[in-house]
Amino acid sequence: MPASDDPAALLPAAFTVAQARAVGVERGRLRGLAYTTPFHSVRVRGAVEANSLTASCLAFVPRLTDGQFFSHETALVQHGVPMPEWPYRPAVHVSAYRPAREPRTRGIIGHRLQLREPAFAVIGALPIENPVRAWRQVGRLWSFADLVAAADFLISGDRPLAAVEDLRAEIATMGDVRSGILARSLRAVRFGVRSPRETRLRLLLGDAGFPEPAVGWNLFDDRGEFVAELDLAFPRYRVAIEYDGRVHAEDAAQFARDADRWAAIRDMGWDHRRVLSHHMGSGGRAAVAIVRDALTRAGWTPGR
Template sequence: MTRRRPLPADLPERFHVAEALERGSSRTRLRASDLAAPFHGVRSRSPGDDSILERCQAYAPRLAEGQFFSHETVFALRGLSTPEWPYTPRVHVSAHRPAREPRTRGVVGHRLQTREPAIEAGPDGMPIENAVRAWRQCGRLWRLDDLVAGADALLAGREPLATVAGLDAEITRMGDVRSGILRRALSLARPGARSPRETLLRLLLTRHGLPEPDVNIDIFTGRGEFVAEVDLVFERWRVAVEYDGRVHAENSRQFARDADRWAAIREAGWDHVRILSHHLRADGGSAVSLVRAALIRAGWRPGH
Protein backbone atom coordinates (compact mmCIF):
# COMPACT_ATOMS: atom_id res chain seq x y z
CA MET A 1 0.00 0.00 0.00
CA THR A 2 1.40 3.37 -1.02
CA ARG A 3 1.83 5.72 1.89
CA ARG A 4 0.27 9.16 1.53
CA ARG A 5 2.73 11.99 1.36
CA PRO A 6 2.33 14.18 4.47
CA LEU A 7 0.81 17.59 3.98
CA PRO A 8 3.01 20.63 4.68
CA ALA A 9 3.23 20.99 8.45
CA ASP A 10 2.31 24.66 8.41
CA LEU A 11 -1.01 24.17 6.62
CA PRO A 12 -3.94 24.98 8.94
CA GLU A 13 -6.77 22.57 9.74
CA ARG A 14 -8.75 24.00 6.82
CA PHE A 15 -6.97 25.48 3.84
CA HIS A 16 -7.37 26.69 0.26
CA VAL A 17 -6.24 24.30 -2.46
CA ALA A 18 -4.08 27.03 -4.02
CA GLU A 19 -2.27 27.49 -0.71
CA ALA A 20 -1.44 23.78 -0.52
CA LEU A 21 -0.28 23.67 -4.13
CA GLU A 22 2.03 26.61 -3.55
CA ARG A 23 3.61 24.71 -0.65
CA GLY A 24 4.32 21.62 -2.71
CA SER A 25 1.25 19.41 -2.36
CA SER A 26 0.01 17.64 -5.48
CA ARG A 27 -3.53 17.71 -6.82
CA THR A 28 -3.66 13.95 -6.38
CA ARG A 29 -2.78 14.32 -2.68
CA LEU A 30 -5.51 16.94 -2.26
CA ARG A 31 -8.09 14.50 -3.67
CA ALA A 32 -7.22 11.81 -1.10
CA SER A 33 -9.99 10.40 1.08
CA ASP A 34 -8.49 11.68 4.34
CA LEU A 35 -9.39 15.24 3.30
CA ALA A 36 -12.89 16.65 3.16
CA ALA A 37 -13.98 19.21 0.57
CA PRO A 38 -16.60 21.30 2.39
CA PHE A 39 -16.51 23.96 -0.33
CA HIS A 40 -15.09 24.20 -3.83
CA GLY A 41 -11.40 25.01 -3.55
CA VAL A 42 -11.20 24.23 0.18
CA ARG A 43 -9.86 21.15 1.97
CA SER A 44 -10.31 20.19 5.59
CA ARG A 45 -8.65 17.62 7.82
CA SER A 46 -11.87 17.44 9.86
CA PRO A 47 -14.22 14.64 8.76
CA GLY A 48 -17.31 16.80 9.17
CA ASP A 49 -18.07 20.50 9.46
CA ASP A 50 -21.60 20.45 10.81
CA SER A 51 -22.04 23.49 13.04
CA ILE A 52 -22.28 26.92 11.50
CA LEU A 53 -19.02 27.84 13.25
CA GLU A 54 -17.28 24.87 11.63
CA ARG A 55 -18.81 25.67 8.25
CA CYS A 56 -17.59 29.26 8.50
CA GLN A 57 -14.15 28.09 9.58
CA ALA A 58 -14.11 25.79 6.57
CA TYR A 59 -15.15 28.59 4.21
CA ALA A 60 -12.84 31.24 5.68
CA PRO A 61 -9.85 30.31 3.44
CA ARG A 62 -12.01 31.20 0.42
CA LEU A 63 -12.93 34.69 1.59
CA ALA A 64 -11.78 37.26 -0.93
CA GLU A 65 -10.75 40.79 -0.06
CA GLY A 66 -13.78 42.79 1.05
CA GLN A 67 -15.92 39.72 1.84
CA PHE A 68 -17.29 38.99 5.31
CA PHE A 69 -19.88 36.83 7.08
CA SER A 70 -23.23 38.58 7.40
CA HIS A 71 -26.97 38.24 8.02
CA GLU A 72 -28.05 35.41 10.37
CA THR A 73 -24.56 33.93 10.26
CA VAL A 74 -23.44 36.78 12.53
CA PHE A 75 -26.05 35.86 15.14
CA ALA A 76 -25.03 32.20 15.04
CA LEU A 77 -21.31 33.02 15.34
CA ARG A 78 -21.96 35.37 18.25
CA GLY A 79 -24.12 32.80 20.03
CA LEU A 80 -27.18 35.05 19.78
CA SER A 81 -30.80 34.20 19.10
CA THR A 82 -31.64 32.50 15.80
CA PRO A 83 -34.89 30.80 14.74
CA GLU A 84 -35.53 27.43 16.33
CA TRP A 85 -35.41 24.02 14.67
CA PRO A 86 -36.38 22.99 12.02
CA TYR A 87 -35.03 26.31 10.72
CA THR A 88 -31.29 26.06 10.08
CA PRO A 89 -29.24 29.25 9.71
CA ARG A 90 -27.13 29.26 6.56
CA VAL A 91 -23.69 30.64 5.80
CA HIS A 92 -24.11 34.15 4.37
CA VAL A 93 -21.15 36.02 2.89
CA SER A 94 -21.43 39.62 1.72
CA ALA A 95 -19.36 42.28 0.01
CA HIS A 96 -20.05 45.97 -0.59
CA ARG A 97 -20.12 47.18 -4.18
CA PRO A 98 -17.98 47.26 -6.24
CA ALA A 99 -16.51 44.10 -4.66
CA ARG A 100 -18.16 40.85 -5.72
CA GLU A 101 -20.10 38.42 -3.58
CA PRO A 102 -19.25 34.69 -3.71
CA ARG A 103 -21.19 32.32 -5.90
CA THR A 104 -20.59 28.78 -4.76
CA ARG A 105 -22.50 25.82 -3.38
CA GLY A 106 -23.30 25.98 0.33
CA VAL A 107 -23.02 29.75 0.68
CA VAL A 108 -25.57 32.53 0.21
CA GLY A 109 -23.79 35.48 -1.37
CA HIS A 110 -24.91 39.12 -1.16
CA ARG A 111 -23.64 42.22 -2.93
CA LEU A 112 -24.56 45.09 -0.64
CA GLN A 113 -25.05 48.76 -1.38
CA THR A 114 -21.97 50.95 -1.47
CA ARG A 115 -21.39 51.95 2.13
CA GLU A 116 -18.59 52.40 4.64
CA PRO A 117 -17.92 48.86 5.95
CA ALA A 118 -18.38 48.09 9.65
CA ILE A 119 -16.59 44.75 9.73
CA GLU A 120 -15.70 43.32 13.13
CA ALA A 121 -13.58 40.38 14.29
CA GLY A 122 -15.59 37.26 15.06
CA PRO A 123 -14.47 33.84 16.33
CA ASP A 124 -10.94 32.96 15.20
CA GLY A 125 -10.68 36.51 13.88
CA MET A 126 -13.12 35.81 11.06
CA PRO A 127 -14.55 39.03 9.54
CA ILE A 128 -18.21 39.51 10.45
CA GLU A 129 -20.79 42.19 9.87
CA ASN A 130 -21.67 44.68 12.60
CA ALA A 131 -24.50 43.15 14.69
CA VAL A 132 -26.94 46.03 14.16
CA ARG A 133 -26.54 45.81 10.40
CA ALA A 134 -26.84 42.01 10.54
CA TRP A 135 -30.17 42.30 12.37
CA ARG A 136 -31.57 44.52 9.65
CA GLN A 137 -30.30 42.07 7.04
CA CYS A 138 -32.26 39.31 8.76
CA GLY A 139 -35.43 41.28 8.04
CA ARG A 140 -35.67 39.50 4.69
CA LEU A 141 -35.17 36.05 6.24
CA TRP A 142 -36.90 35.73 9.61
CA ARG A 143 -40.43 35.75 10.96
CA LEU A 144 -41.56 38.69 13.07
CA ASP A 145 -41.13 36.92 16.42
CA ASP A 146 -37.61 35.81 15.53
CA LEU A 147 -36.71 39.39 14.65
CA VAL A 148 -38.06 40.53 18.01
CA ALA A 149 -35.99 37.86 19.78
CA GLY A 150 -32.95 38.94 17.77
CA ALA A 151 -33.43 42.56 18.76
CA ASP A 152 -33.91 41.55 22.40
CA ALA A 153 -30.62 39.64 22.24
CA LEU A 154 -28.80 42.73 20.96
CA LEU A 155 -30.34 44.92 23.66
CA ALA A 156 -29.60 42.51 26.54
CA GLY A 157 -26.76 42.40 29.04
CA ARG A 158 -24.57 44.88 30.85
CA GLU A 159 -22.78 45.77 27.61
CA PRO A 160 -25.47 45.43 24.94
CA LEU A 161 -24.46 45.19 21.31
CA ALA A 162 -27.13 47.71 20.31
CA THR A 163 -29.55 50.34 21.52
CA VAL A 164 -33.12 50.91 20.43
CA ALA A 165 -31.99 54.22 18.93
CA GLY A 166 -29.20 52.52 17.02
CA LEU A 167 -31.51 49.88 15.55
CA ASP A 168 -34.03 52.55 14.63
CA ALA A 169 -31.31 54.64 12.96
CA GLU A 170 -30.21 51.65 10.88
CA ILE A 171 -33.77 51.13 9.61
CA THR A 172 -34.11 54.83 8.86
CA ARG A 173 -30.83 54.94 6.93
CA MET A 174 -31.14 51.70 4.95
CA GLY A 175 -34.91 51.27 4.75
CA ASP A 176 -37.43 48.78 6.08
CA VAL A 177 -38.46 45.58 4.31
CA ARG A 178 -41.48 43.29 3.96
CA SER A 179 -44.20 45.84 4.73
CA GLY A 180 -42.38 47.36 7.69
CA ILE A 181 -41.55 44.17 9.57
CA LEU A 182 -38.40 45.64 11.13
CA ARG A 183 -40.16 48.60 12.74
CA ARG A 184 -42.90 46.28 13.97
CA ALA A 185 -40.26 44.01 15.48
CA LEU A 186 -38.43 46.92 17.11
CA SER A 187 -41.68 48.23 18.63
CA LEU A 188 -42.09 44.83 20.32
CA ALA A 189 -38.48 44.51 21.52
CA ARG A 190 -37.70 44.98 25.21
CA PRO A 191 -34.23 45.34 26.70
CA GLY A 192 -33.38 42.75 29.34
CA ALA A 193 -34.59 39.43 27.92
CA ARG A 194 -32.16 36.60 28.66
CA SER A 195 -33.28 34.08 26.04
CA PRO A 196 -35.40 33.81 22.89
CA ARG A 197 -37.87 31.59 24.74
CA GLU A 198 -38.49 34.40 27.24
CA THR A 199 -39.21 36.74 24.34
CA LEU A 200 -41.52 34.26 22.62
CA LEU A 201 -43.36 33.64 25.90
CA ARG A 202 -43.86 37.37 26.46
CA LEU A 203 -45.24 37.83 22.96
CA LEU A 204 -47.49 34.80 23.35
CA LEU A 205 -49.04 36.12 26.58
CA THR A 206 -49.77 39.61 25.30
CA ARG A 207 -51.26 38.27 22.05
CA HIS A 208 -53.73 36.30 24.11
CA GLY A 209 -54.98 39.40 25.85
CA LEU A 210 -52.90 39.32 29.02
CA PRO A 211 -51.24 42.50 30.29
CA GLU A 212 -47.64 43.05 29.24
CA PRO A 213 -45.13 41.93 31.88
CA ASP A 214 -41.93 43.72 32.80
CA VAL A 215 -38.75 41.88 31.78
CA ASN A 216 -36.10 40.52 34.18
CA ILE A 217 -37.06 42.45 37.28
CA ASP A 218 -35.54 42.15 40.74
CA ILE A 219 -38.05 41.38 43.47
CA PHE A 220 -37.57 42.02 47.19
CA THR A 221 -39.09 41.12 50.52
CA GLY A 222 -41.20 43.63 52.42
CA ARG A 223 -38.00 44.50 54.36
CA GLY A 224 -36.18 45.35 51.14
CA GLU A 225 -34.07 42.19 50.99
CA PHE A 226 -33.26 40.88 47.52
CA VAL A 227 -35.08 37.67 46.64
CA ALA A 228 -34.52 36.97 42.96
CA GLU A 229 -34.41 38.32 39.43
CA VAL A 230 -37.47 37.02 37.58
CA ASP A 231 -37.95 36.61 33.82
CA LEU A 232 -41.41 38.18 33.53
CA VAL A 233 -43.15 40.17 36.27
CA PHE A 234 -46.72 41.41 36.58
CA GLU A 235 -45.91 43.72 39.48
CA ARG A 236 -49.42 45.10 40.01
CA TRP A 237 -50.73 41.58 40.62
CA ARG A 238 -47.52 40.17 42.16
CA VAL A 239 -47.30 37.35 39.64
CA ALA A 240 -43.82 36.14 38.68
CA VAL A 241 -43.41 34.02 35.56
CA GLU A 242 -40.28 32.11 34.58
CA TYR A 243 -39.39 29.90 31.66
CA ASP A 244 -37.50 26.73 32.59
CA GLY A 245 -36.24 24.91 29.52
CA ARG A 246 -34.79 21.92 31.33
CA VAL A 247 -36.20 18.55 30.30
CA HIS A 248 -34.79 16.74 33.31
CA ALA A 249 -33.41 17.96 36.63
CA GLU A 250 -30.04 16.28 36.06
CA ASN A 251 -28.08 18.45 38.50
CA SER A 252 -29.61 17.71 41.90
CA ARG A 253 -27.71 20.51 43.67
CA GLN A 254 -28.83 23.12 41.16
CA PHE A 255 -32.38 21.83 41.31
CA ALA A 256 -32.32 22.09 45.12
CA ARG A 257 -31.04 25.68 44.92
CA ASP A 258 -33.75 26.51 42.41
CA ALA A 259 -36.43 24.92 44.59
CA ASP A 260 -35.31 27.08 47.54
CA ARG A 261 -35.41 30.12 45.28
CA TRP A 262 -38.94 29.33 44.12
CA ALA A 263 -40.03 28.97 47.73
CA ALA A 264 -38.43 32.32 48.60
CA ILE A 265 -40.34 34.02 45.79
CA ARG A 266 -43.62 32.62 47.12
CA GLU A 267 -42.73 33.55 50.70
CA ALA A 268 -42.18 37.13 49.52
CA GLY A 269 -45.83 37.22 48.51
CA TRP A 270 -45.60 36.39 44.82
CA ASP A 271 -47.53 33.80 42.85
CA HIS A 272 -44.73 31.98 41.04
CA VAL A 273 -45.54 30.35 37.68
CA ARG A 274 -42.98 28.07 36.04
CA ILE A 275 -43.40 27.54 32.32
CA LEU A 276 -41.73 24.40 30.99
CA SER A 277 -40.92 23.55 27.39
CA HIS A 278 -43.97 21.31 26.94
CA HIS A 279 -46.26 24.20 27.95
CA LEU A 280 -45.16 26.03 24.78
CA ARG A 281 -45.88 23.18 22.38
CA ALA A 282 -48.52 23.54 19.66
CA ASP A 283 -50.08 26.98 20.13
CA GLY A 284 -48.72 27.53 23.65
CA GLY A 285 -52.20 27.40 25.12
CA SER A 286 -51.02 25.61 28.27
CA ALA A 287 -48.60 28.42 29.11
CA VAL A 288 -51.28 31.07 28.55
CA SER A 289 -53.76 29.18 30.76
CA LEU A 290 -51.28 28.88 33.64
CA VAL A 291 -50.42 32.59 33.62
CA ARG A 292 -54.02 33.70 33.09
CA ALA A 293 -55.14 31.61 36.07
CA ALA A 294 -52.48 33.17 38.30
CA LEU A 295 -53.49 36.70 37.25
CA ILE A 296 -57.16 35.99 37.86
CA ARG A 297 -56.33 34.60 41.32
CA ALA A 298 -54.56 37.91 41.98
CA GLY A 299 -57.61 39.98 40.97
CA TRP A 300 -56.95 40.73 37.30
CA ARG A 301 -59.94 40.61 34.99
CA PRO A 302 -59.85 40.48 31.19
CA GLY A 303 -60.58 43.86 29.66
CA HIS A 304 -59.67 45.82 32.78
Protein backbone atom coordinates in the same frame (compact mmCIF):
# COMPACT_ATOMS: atom_id res chain seq x y z
CA MET B 1 7.25 10.73 2.97
CA PRO B 2 8.83 12.58 5.93
CA ALA B 3 6.74 15.53 7.12
CA SER B 4 9.65 17.86 6.33
CA ASP B 5 9.52 16.72 2.69
CA ASP B 6 5.73 16.96 2.37
CA PRO B 7 4.74 20.28 0.77
CA ALA B 8 1.20 19.86 2.13
CA ALA B 9 2.63 20.38 5.64
CA LEU B 10 3.17 24.02 4.69
CA LEU B 11 -0.57 24.56 4.26
CA PRO B 12 -3.16 25.50 6.89
CA ALA B 13 -5.94 23.10 7.87
CA ALA B 14 -8.16 24.55 5.12
CA PHE B 15 -6.72 25.69 1.81
CA THR B 16 -7.57 26.14 -1.85
CA VAL B 17 -6.42 23.84 -4.60
CA ALA B 18 -4.47 26.77 -6.07
CA GLN B 19 -2.59 27.24 -2.78
CA ALA B 20 -1.73 23.55 -2.71
CA ARG B 21 -0.47 23.54 -6.29
CA ALA B 22 1.61 26.66 -5.57
CA VAL B 23 3.64 24.80 -2.91
CA GLY B 24 4.05 21.70 -5.06
CA VAL B 25 1.27 19.36 -3.91
CA GLU B 26 0.35 16.99 -6.71
CA ARG B 27 -3.27 17.25 -7.84
CA GLY B 28 -3.80 13.50 -7.38
CA ARG B 29 -2.97 13.71 -3.66
CA LEU B 30 -5.79 16.20 -3.14
CA ARG B 31 -8.30 13.54 -4.16
CA GLY B 32 -7.15 11.19 -1.42
CA LEU B 33 -9.03 10.19 1.71
CA ALA B 34 -6.90 12.54 3.83
CA TYR B 35 -8.88 15.55 2.57
CA THR B 36 -12.51 16.54 2.28
CA THR B 37 -14.04 19.03 -0.15
CA PRO B 38 -16.57 21.19 1.71
CA PHE B 39 -16.70 23.76 -1.09
CA HIS B 40 -15.61 23.90 -4.70
CA SER B 41 -11.79 24.22 -4.96
CA VAL B 42 -11.35 24.01 -1.15
CA ARG B 43 -9.70 21.15 0.72
CA VAL B 44 -9.69 20.47 4.45
CA ARG B 45 -7.54 17.99 6.33
CA GLY B 46 -9.84 15.36 7.79
CA ALA B 47 -13.56 16.02 8.06
CA VAL B 48 -15.48 19.23 8.69
CA GLU B 49 -17.50 18.98 11.90
CA ALA B 50 -21.07 18.12 10.97
CA ASN B 51 -23.82 20.66 11.76
CA SER B 52 -21.28 23.26 12.84
CA LEU B 53 -21.76 26.63 11.18
CA THR B 54 -18.44 27.87 12.56
CA ALA B 55 -16.59 24.86 11.11
CA SER B 56 -18.16 25.52 7.71
CA CYS B 57 -17.12 29.16 7.90
CA LEU B 58 -13.54 28.26 8.78
CA ALA B 59 -13.48 25.88 5.85
CA PHE B 60 -14.58 28.66 3.50
CA VAL B 61 -12.06 31.24 4.73
CA PRO B 62 -9.43 30.33 2.06
CA ARG B 63 -11.98 31.24 -0.63
CA LEU B 64 -12.71 34.69 0.79
CA THR B 65 -11.47 37.61 -1.27
CA ASP B 66 -10.85 41.21 -0.22
CA GLY B 67 -14.03 42.84 1.01
CA GLN B 68 -15.94 39.62 1.66
CA PHE B 69 -17.22 38.77 5.14
CA PHE B 70 -19.74 36.54 6.92
CA SER B 71 -23.07 38.29 7.36
CA HIS B 72 -26.77 37.85 8.15
CA GLU B 73 -27.53 34.96 10.53
CA THR B 74 -24.02 33.56 10.05
CA ALA B 75 -22.64 36.66 11.75
CA LEU B 76 -25.28 36.61 14.49
CA VAL B 77 -24.30 33.04 15.40
CA GLN B 78 -20.74 34.20 15.98
CA HIS B 79 -22.02 37.03 18.20
CA GLY B 80 -23.95 34.49 20.29
CA VAL B 81 -27.39 35.69 19.21
CA PRO B 82 -30.12 33.03 19.59
CA MET B 83 -31.28 31.44 16.36
CA PRO B 84 -34.80 30.50 15.30
CA GLU B 85 -35.82 27.22 16.87
CA TRP B 86 -35.47 23.75 15.36
CA PRO B 87 -35.96 22.64 12.63
CA TYR B 88 -34.60 25.95 11.30
CA ARG B 89 -30.93 25.66 10.36
CA PRO B 90 -28.91 28.83 9.73
CA ALA B 91 -27.04 28.96 6.45
CA VAL B 92 -23.62 30.32 5.53
CA HIS B 93 -24.05 33.88 4.25
CA VAL B 94 -21.14 35.81 2.75
CA SER B 95 -21.50 39.43 1.69
CA ALA B 96 -19.48 42.17 0.08
CA TYR B 97 -20.18 45.89 -0.26
CA ARG B 98 -20.18 47.24 -3.79
CA PRO B 99 -18.06 47.42 -5.87
CA ALA B 100 -16.62 44.18 -4.42
CA ARG B 101 -18.41 41.02 -5.53
CA GLU B 102 -20.04 38.31 -3.46
CA PRO B 103 -19.01 34.64 -3.83
CA ARG B 104 -21.05 32.38 -6.05
CA THR B 105 -20.63 28.74 -5.18
CA ARG B 106 -22.69 25.85 -3.89
CA GLY B 107 -23.23 25.86 -0.14
CA ILE B 108 -22.88 29.63 0.22
CA ILE B 109 -25.56 32.33 0.02
CA GLY B 110 -23.86 35.38 -1.42
CA HIS B 111 -25.01 39.00 -1.12
CA ARG B 112 -23.78 42.13 -2.85
CA LEU B 113 -24.74 44.97 -0.54
CA GLN B 114 -25.25 48.66 -1.21
CA LEU B 115 -22.12 50.78 -1.30
CA ARG B 116 -21.25 51.59 2.31
CA GLU B 117 -18.29 51.84 4.64
CA PRO B 118 -17.64 48.28 5.92
CA ALA B 119 -18.01 47.62 9.64
CA PHE B 120 -17.08 43.94 9.97
CA ALA B 121 -14.46 42.74 12.46
CA VAL B 122 -12.33 39.61 12.70
CA ILE B 123 -13.60 37.23 15.38
CA GLY B 124 -11.71 33.97 15.79
CA ALA B 125 -10.13 34.24 12.32
CA LEU B 126 -13.52 34.99 10.72
CA PRO B 127 -14.46 38.40 9.28
CA ILE B 128 -17.87 38.97 10.90
CA GLU B 129 -20.46 41.62 10.13
CA ASN B 130 -21.36 44.21 12.76
CA PRO B 131 -24.23 42.73 14.87
CA VAL B 132 -26.53 45.73 14.34
CA ARG B 133 -26.19 45.47 10.57
CA ALA B 134 -26.57 41.68 10.70
CA TRP B 135 -29.81 42.04 12.67
CA ARG B 136 -31.29 44.24 9.97
CA GLN B 137 -30.08 41.82 7.30
CA VAL B 138 -32.08 38.92 8.76
CA GLY B 139 -35.20 41.07 8.61
CA ARG B 140 -35.92 39.44 5.26
CA LEU B 141 -35.43 35.92 6.65
CA TRP B 142 -36.76 35.64 10.20
CA SER B 143 -40.16 35.76 11.85
CA PHE B 144 -41.31 38.65 14.01
CA ALA B 145 -40.75 36.69 17.25
CA ASP B 146 -37.23 35.65 16.22
CA LEU B 147 -36.31 39.25 15.37
CA VAL B 148 -37.58 40.44 18.75
CA ALA B 149 -35.68 37.67 20.56
CA ALA B 150 -32.47 38.60 18.73
CA ALA B 151 -32.90 42.30 19.53
CA ASP B 152 -33.68 41.49 23.18
CA PHE B 153 -30.37 39.63 23.31
CA LEU B 154 -28.41 42.41 21.64
CA ILE B 155 -29.54 45.10 24.09
CA SER B 156 -29.47 43.01 27.29
CA GLY B 157 -26.83 41.50 29.55
CA ASP B 158 -23.88 42.99 31.40
CA ARG B 159 -22.14 43.87 28.13
CA PRO B 160 -24.86 44.54 25.54
CA LEU B 161 -23.80 44.42 21.91
CA ALA B 162 -26.12 47.27 20.92
CA ALA B 163 -28.68 49.77 22.13
CA VAL B 164 -32.19 50.18 20.79
CA GLU B 165 -31.06 53.52 19.37
CA ASP B 166 -28.39 51.72 17.32
CA LEU B 167 -30.94 49.35 15.82
CA ARG B 168 -33.35 52.20 15.14
CA ALA B 169 -30.59 54.23 13.46
CA GLU B 170 -29.70 51.28 11.23
CA ILE B 171 -33.29 51.07 10.03
CA ALA B 172 -33.36 54.83 9.40
CA THR B 173 -30.13 54.61 7.40
CA MET B 174 -30.80 51.49 5.34
CA GLY B 175 -34.59 51.23 5.36
CA ASP B 176 -37.08 48.73 6.72
CA VAL B 177 -38.28 45.52 5.03
CA ARG B 178 -41.41 43.37 4.81
CA SER B 179 -43.97 46.06 5.60
CA GLY B 180 -42.00 47.52 8.49
CA ILE B 181 -41.31 44.31 10.43
CA LEU B 182 -38.08 45.67 11.91
CA ALA B 183 -39.68 48.81 13.36
CA ARG B 184 -42.52 46.68 14.74
CA SER B 185 -39.96 44.37 16.31
CA LEU B 186 -38.24 47.26 18.07
CA ARG B 187 -41.53 48.36 19.61
CA ALA B 188 -41.74 44.91 21.23
CA VAL B 189 -38.13 44.82 22.49
CA ARG B 190 -37.53 44.90 26.24
CA PHE B 191 -34.30 45.19 28.22
CA GLY B 192 -33.27 42.46 30.66
CA VAL B 193 -34.64 39.38 28.91
CA ARG B 194 -32.67 36.27 29.81
CA SER B 195 -33.58 33.83 27.04
CA PRO B 196 -35.31 33.66 23.64
CA ARG B 197 -38.01 31.41 25.11
CA GLU B 198 -38.77 34.13 27.65
CA THR B 199 -39.19 36.58 24.76
CA ARG B 200 -41.50 34.19 22.91
CA LEU B 201 -43.53 33.61 26.08
CA ARG B 202 -43.90 37.36 26.62
CA LEU B 203 -45.08 37.88 23.03
CA LEU B 204 -47.45 34.94 23.35
CA LEU B 205 -49.04 36.46 26.45
CA GLY B 206 -49.43 39.79 24.67
CA ASP B 207 -51.19 38.09 21.76
CA ALA B 208 -53.52 36.41 24.28
CA GLY B 209 -54.70 39.82 25.51
CA PHE B 210 -53.08 39.81 28.94
CA PRO B 211 -51.61 42.94 30.53
CA GLU B 212 -47.97 43.46 29.62
CA PRO B 213 -45.69 41.95 32.27
CA ALA B 214 -42.68 43.73 33.69
CA VAL B 215 -39.38 42.11 32.67
CA GLY B 216 -36.76 41.38 35.32
CA TRP B 217 -38.88 42.77 38.18
CA ASN B 218 -36.96 43.05 41.48
CA LEU B 219 -39.07 41.90 44.43
CA PHE B 220 -38.26 43.36 47.86
CA ASP B 221 -39.74 42.55 51.25
CA ASP B 222 -41.27 45.06 53.69
CA ARG B 223 -37.82 45.88 55.06
CA GLY B 224 -36.49 46.71 51.62
CA GLU B 225 -34.39 43.57 51.36
CA PHE B 226 -34.07 41.90 47.99
CA VAL B 227 -36.04 38.66 47.63
CA ALA B 228 -35.84 37.65 43.96
CA GLU B 229 -35.72 38.83 40.39
CA LEU B 230 -38.90 37.80 38.59
CA ASP B 231 -38.65 36.93 34.89
CA LEU B 232 -42.13 38.22 34.07
CA ALA B 233 -44.16 39.98 36.75
CA PHE B 234 -47.68 41.36 37.02
CA PRO B 235 -47.18 43.55 40.13
CA ARG B 236 -50.78 44.74 40.25
CA TYR B 237 -51.96 41.14 40.56
CA ARG B 238 -48.92 39.82 42.43
CA VAL B 239 -48.40 37.13 39.80
CA ALA B 240 -44.89 35.97 38.81
CA ILE B 241 -44.28 33.90 35.69
CA GLU B 242 -40.98 32.14 35.11
CA TYR B 243 -39.90 30.22 32.05
CA ASP B 244 -37.89 27.16 33.06
CA GLY B 245 -36.36 25.32 30.13
CA ARG B 246 -34.79 22.52 32.15
CA VAL B 247 -35.97 19.07 31.20
CA HIS B 248 -34.86 17.78 34.57
CA ALA B 249 -32.83 19.05 37.49
CA GLU B 250 -29.26 18.13 36.53
CA ASP B 251 -27.73 20.46 39.12
CA ALA B 252 -29.24 19.45 42.46
CA ALA B 253 -27.68 22.40 44.31
CA GLN B 254 -29.04 24.94 41.82
CA PHE B 255 -32.45 23.31 41.88
CA ALA B 256 -32.47 23.54 45.68
CA ARG B 257 -31.60 27.26 45.51
CA ASP B 258 -34.36 27.81 42.99
CA ALA B 259 -36.87 25.95 45.16
CA ASP B 260 -35.97 28.17 48.13
CA ARG B 261 -36.39 31.26 45.92
CA TRP B 262 -39.80 30.08 44.71
CA ALA B 263 -40.89 29.57 48.32
CA ALA B 264 -39.68 33.07 49.26
CA ILE B 265 -41.71 34.56 46.41
CA ARG B 266 -44.85 32.74 47.57
CA ASP B 267 -44.20 33.82 51.15
CA MET B 268 -44.46 37.42 49.91
CA GLY B 269 -48.02 36.71 48.81
CA TRP B 270 -47.24 36.28 45.14
CA ASP B 271 -48.62 33.51 42.94
CA HIS B 272 -45.50 32.03 41.34
CA ARG B 273 -46.05 29.92 38.21
CA ARG B 274 -43.46 28.07 36.12
CA VAL B 275 -43.88 27.59 32.40
CA LEU B 276 -41.90 24.59 31.17
CA SER B 277 -40.71 23.71 27.69
CA HIS B 278 -43.59 21.37 26.89
CA HIS B 279 -46.10 24.10 27.78
CA MET B 280 -44.86 26.09 24.77
CA GLY B 281 -45.83 23.41 22.26
CA SER B 282 -49.01 23.47 20.15
CA GLY B 283 -48.93 27.23 19.91
CA GLY B 284 -48.37 27.71 23.63
CA ARG B 285 -51.96 26.92 24.65
CA ALA B 286 -50.86 25.35 27.93
CA ALA B 287 -48.65 28.33 28.80
CA VAL B 288 -51.51 30.75 28.11
CA ALA B 289 -53.85 28.66 30.27
CA ILE B 290 -51.38 28.73 33.19
CA VAL B 291 -51.12 32.52 33.09
CA ARG B 292 -54.84 33.02 32.54
CA ASP B 293 -55.62 30.91 35.59
CA ALA B 294 -53.17 32.84 37.77
CA LEU B 295 -54.38 36.27 36.65
CA THR B 296 -58.05 35.32 36.91
CA ARG B 297 -57.58 34.03 40.45
CA ALA B 298 -55.89 37.38 41.24
CA GLY B 299 -58.89 39.37 40.02
CA TRP B 300 -58.01 40.14 36.42
CA THR B 301 -60.81 40.09 33.89
CA PRO B 302 -60.39 40.08 30.09
CA GLY B 303 -60.46 43.54 28.60
CA ARG B 304 -59.37 45.30 31.78
